[in-house]
Amino acid sequence: MTSPTPPRHGRPLRRLPAALAGATAGALVLGLAALPARAESGTGAPLGTVARTAGGGHFEPGPCPRTADPIPDLARAHCGTLTVPEKRSRRHGRKITLAVAIIPAVAKRPASDPIVWLAGGPGDDAVSEIPMAVAGGLNRDRDVIFMSQRGTYSADPELTCRNVDEFVANSLDLVFGAPSTGRLHVQETRRCRDQLVSRGADLSAYNGTESSADYDDLRKALGIKQWNVFGISYGTDLALQYMRLHPKGIRSVGIDGVLPPALAGGAVTWKAAREGFDSIFKTCAEQPACNTRYPNLKDTFERLVVELEARPITTTVTVPGRPEPVKVTLDGGLLVNWLTFASHLAAGVPRSIDELAHGNPQRIAEQYAGGKLSPQAIGRVSHGLVFGIFCSEWTPFESEADVIRAGRRAFPSFPRSVLANAPLLSWMHADCRAWDIPAAPRSIRKVTRSDIPTLVLSGGFDSQTAPSSGPYAARTLSRSVAVTVPYVAHVVFADSKCAQTMTVSFFDRPDAPDTRCLAGLQPPTFEIAP
Template identity: 25%
Template sequence: MTSTRGRVAALLGAVAVIAGTTLAAPSAGFAATAGTDRGGGGITGWAPCPDAPEFTCGTLTVPLDHSGAAPGTLDLAVAVTGNTNAPRGDLLFLTGGPGQPGVPTMRRIAGKLAPVLKDYRLVMFDQRGTGRGALQCPGLQEDMGSSDLAVPRRQSVADCAAALGPNARFYSSADTVADIDLLRRALGDRRLTLDGVSYGTFVAERYALAHPAHVARLVLDSVAPPQGLDPLDLAALPATARVLRAACRATGCTTDPAADLAATVRRYGNGAKILSALTGYEFIDPDFGGVPEILHEAAAGQPAKLRDFFDLVHREVDAAPAEELSQGLHSATLCADSRFPWGTTDTPVAGRAAALERTRQRLTAEQTWPYDPATATGLGSLLVCLDWPREQVPPAPPAHRRLPNVPVLLLGGDRDLATPYELIDQTAELAHDPEIVIVPGAAHSVQNRAANPAGRQAVYDFLLR
């Protein structure tokens, strides 16, 4: 990948795996820092985590409405490693979605970051509306599970919006950013090192923009740009051809999966369903094994294996309870944060469909190939918000505001369709001399999932430099 800014590290081979370090045990009598202002409290109830007693868990109480206009509080679970005197301070790891909790993944993330945990104390928390406080929308959960792009039933969207009611507006990324600053104060930190994956990169960037003096450095893995992801996914659509062809070369397939995908979409008009399934399947197999053959048969008029593929991904990847990824929170956040072809969620509902259709008519084949314009305007993450009730949305930071002048690592996989590496430049242009690492053969969430250890090694080197 060629970047407009920064140092690009082209990692074209295996590197040695760093030996893990032993995690420090929680300190006896671990105490929280005194409470915070604006309705936020300290962290209370410190005790060994129920499912991972080698870590310490507590509860951070935050206001439902950070402006103070609406009453109520939320209790957010927090977990930390036991090394309270870590020389480099606290490393806050931010999970994705939006909708994924942090605390249930503490043991797995600590294992991935073990080589740096003599120098940092790892902190994770359940962002508002996730985990034990997950927003519950059963119909939407059934339709979408852990998928960003699966197309939900309109009734499921309506039922979810009705269940959340006017409080849905308190689950934007701006609210989570405010929660993080209360967490920082409760931990007694002047600055945090932030490591975000997927949606977590967006939250980390937005925190850095809102509180630049309180950020030490940023690790951004599977990068979502601070301007927000394009609801039309016009980076992922053409990136599919690159990704499938690279996987095809790696596995020795003899077809052109991009051309077969284009023919399949023309024949069946199912581009949104294919993109959703491919984006889920990368978590199973970043080489997309079997996919070229499936698309080749579908392009020739034999779609049976493609239908089986859809069922497999929905069953094995997308199916997830709200406690693992809350689609209620996912929808409330995206609808509050994003800009759509019709504007924002503050736009009257009545005119949105017409604006979306005008956008479809303006899109070109070049923008969307190997899909079609109807794919771009038919993705579930966009359709959820098409009928979402009108609400006031928080202001976004200026589009070209620079990130603070701190070290930034931008990490991506060359098989990632959820956040293809083409998006990295949008963030790199706003950073000061960022380091960019693209890991061959890796899909989404490089630190957590990549078989190639090069991405994790880059993180260790960056954090300990």
């Protein structure tokens, strides 16, 4: 789902503190890409040969892509680039290149059908997510292929905009939901757009339809008859589009942290917040120690949102790596966005809310500021892809009034100023008016109907894409297994050994994944203040 001054979907992608560290303009799951440094090419012989596809794709082996942070696994990867048309309706127009890294299977005799990884965001770089995939054992029996989506950090061109990220980082003392803050954010969005257009980018070409065709081209260019797909967060939206548009050659699909294209936008984000927050509050209430120490947690949180929106407070915190103290202003909208990401650290949520209720905002302010000021939050997310998707596939099919109505259904007590900005998607409609690209065809919102075996994973604490979105997507996938992993937040593969076991077993046996581990899962033990 990796933030307009207000945080947007970030990090997706990923876990806290990485999730908080990556809440940038529009990322559902934050990107992990950043400073321009190129990795050395893998030690193994590059996979494949120069190959072209009927769709215009051209793969060529070569050095491994640049990465923001060191990724040791690239030392054994096979790498190269896929060159594709920027816009397929103009076959002889500008070309762009997408970085490809293939992590070999651990097994000596790997299966012949690899897995291709679809990154979160929108706007995250797939190559940066290699450590997550490897840590989860995804490459146990199969090679795993990572390709940078168009416009992302290791692609050429990369459509990142540091000015937007830096505005978010430097505006912590502003009132999060104030119209003046929104106007400043939109100003930076327009500046970003102008920069990218001046560099020759056709902003209407950065979307899920073109990305789906990129993956179809990659499979063909690598000479792979059949492969498996695994998408996280925004990557589930893309995976469902890819299944609908280019089903040939897909053996099975795993989707984790599900964002169905038919629902994508602010309304479902309010629904996600309601479901994820309530699951945390309910789990606390079911533990005697937590319920005794932090009674009526749900009511306390919602009261604080209303109170802070009416009377924001400013505090000063110390952030690691920053020599000077940082001022943070907390209003109701910021508190909602904080909890959306803090669900990844659910064990500490009740204590943080209780401290705020008793006049101490430090824990919340430190977490929030630490995320926004982290190096992982600057210069890594592709704003060209973020807004390309938001502004062509989401906002044209959902009005600002729709978002407010959905917010009011989920949180009737919240004031309109909070409801106007869905969690992680603040100022999205205003930004899209500045981005000024055409709407996608209405077919982009179609549900995916398929008999491809699909594992549909959701987290019980997922406040970014909603636990209920998994079963919704599974309704029209006739050979799907839908699983909600309790007590885990957005993208369960990253945090849950059980989810990792199920996922790996699914790709071995798509019709019979091993779900036995679900029976032994236990809730977190919540922190109790002395």
